[in-house]
């Protein structure tokens with residue numbers, strides 16, 4: 001043991017801890033473990049299923065299941081679960097033990113191939129948007145062997161074997177986030193490979209979309225959290241006068257990490273590493289008490305599973321440190337909210353990043369073709385990209401001068417934009433336009449090699465070898481945005497592949513495609529400041545949509561264009577899209593309703609009584625001071641004014657909420673929550689926050705912004 005008195009060596013990672021390379025992935029039944037534990041033939045068969053998607057033979061599945069169970073039991077597990085991602089945005093698990101009774105009254109531990117491959121959870125309580133009628137309450141979970149099984153340890157020491165699964169209805173309709181994600185990965189893979197083949201690549205066997213999701217979060221003292229009904233039931237503060245200090249000194253971003261937070265981050269790293277999640281970067285973010293963790297990228301599918309685990313683990317570990325992790329997009333007014341940077345690219349199985357400018361001229365022609373495909377895709381389907389980031393929480397962020405606006409545009413960097421623009425105009429490109437890279441088509445220029453010019457305000461930025469989609473909300477599953485990205489990319493690549501396959505002169509056709517894309521879709525490129533008012537006007541002139549709220553944004557999921565797109569690539573059927581749309585609209589309405597109910601309770605049970613107490617004190621003081629009590633009198637007037645207003649506004653909020661609740665058409669209901677209930681709550685906040693600024697500290701019933709943001 002180490003001698004340090006205050007060392008936390010009971011964790012697996014202290015002074016005398018297990019070295020990280022040994023710790024990493026210990027709770028994952030990963031490739032190394034499969035190779036070690038499975039008979040050679042079984043391993044080969046499973047690998048083939050993972051790589052190519054061919055069905056796994058039942059006898060193979062039962063060998064895999066048995067090896068997995070033995071491994072899990074050795075590490076303390078007694079239960080397994082089919083771990084899935086319903087449309088709530090969270091994850092779901094039902095634990096079954098391995099025990100199976102024997103004739104002599106004992107038990108043996110058993111886990112069959114069938115149990116590994118398929119589960120039948122009673123799914124009637126998960127949102128299905130009408131896809132699963134109640135008499136067919138069963139949902140089916142199916143093993144997704146492209147994401148490895150893992151062990152989850154809880155604080156009580158319980159260990160569970162988690163099998164990542166997709167969740168469908170009896171008819172095979174997707175009831176979850178993973179099914180369309182896997183379908184979209186197939187679609188983009190297929191058409192990206194066609195483009196590669198048409199451009200002469202005969203070596204790469206598959207293309208995979210890759211993602212690295214940077215996760216922002218806040219930490220708050222657990223004691224404060226528990227005293228705030230709004231944090232507990234909505235994940236954000238509905239009230240709160242601004243603290244005297246906010247983020248204006250810019251002293252938090254990348255600042256020295258406090259010991260307490262550092263201990264948390266270390267603990268978090270260990271938990272993530274054990275589950276094979278390659279947590280790589282950690283730092284303080286812009287707002288006080290705000291932080292970020294970024295993992296190393298992996299396949300979109302695993303990145304999505306991992307991000308769900310990251311969010312869950314962040315919250316779990318925080319409690320151990322007497323803190324609460326807030327994943328809401330806007331926990332506090334007046335300081336930055338949290339997002340998730342979804343870094344996305346396409347890679348071949350032989351290690352070529354298709355969005356990376358390469359060494360040879362041929363590589364760079366290929367690079368420009370993939371960039372163009374994305375430009376076209378994002379321009380044509382900007383509305384869908386926007387819709388995937390719609391949530392009541394994210395509405396507070398997008399367009400609020402801290403996150404990208406609700407307008408989708410693409411940042412390419414000046415040099416790359418210039419090259420593409422000149423190409424489109426048929427102008428000659430000089431060496432100074434582009435410094436280092438050669439392109440394989442005679443009339444194509446050299447390309448700038450290192451695109452280090454970063455634009456932090458763009459919603460969709462090219463950052464040298466990947467696109468960074470920055471609109472995604474911090475609490476959201478990244479599945480939706482990536483389903484959209486993969487599918488819109490698949491469509492653009494499909495069209496390009498078809499042209500290249502037919503072309504007599506491929507080089508000429510490449511040039512024609514690049515030119516056409518820039519002419520038709522160049523408007524989506526914007527390299528300036530996306531936070532400025534000028535951009536909002538300019539975007540309007542360019543005809544780019546600016547959809548400012550979730551209720552309107554979500555409509556893009558059920559437009560004829562979306563139905564055609566997702567249908568064509570077998571990602572989501574019309575019914576599946578409609579069910580998703582209904583669920584998301586309903587979720588929006590429910591969230592605003594919870595916020596309204598919370599605001600009403602806090603006002604009636606905490607703020608109004610506090611103001612009355614102060615009035616009573618002031619009244620007594622005024623009686624004692626008599627004519628001299630001018631300050632008391634003035635305060636009495638102020639407090640009474642806000643108290644009166646708050647009392648009226650809370651009644652109004654309640655009425656508006658009741659009216660909205662009574663509407664049965666979900667779309668109209670959500671719009672009413674947006675147009676009537678939200679403004680009523682915002683108006684109520686004005687008076688409560690004004691009271692907070694006047695009332696004595698000891699009479700204020702809840703922790704303040706200063707306490708929550710700075711006392712960590």
Ligand code: ADP
Nearest residue numbers: 210211212213294295296297343344345353466
């Ligand atoms: P930042 O954007 O903060 O400057 P980095 O450029 O280092 O940070 O990368 C941020 C994230 O992008 C990381 O999660 C990283 O793994 C991920 N990333 C890097 N390359 C790729 C890629 N080819 N595909 C997907 N994600 C990637």
Ligand code: MG
Nearest residue numbers: 214341343468
């Ligand atoms: Mg980033």
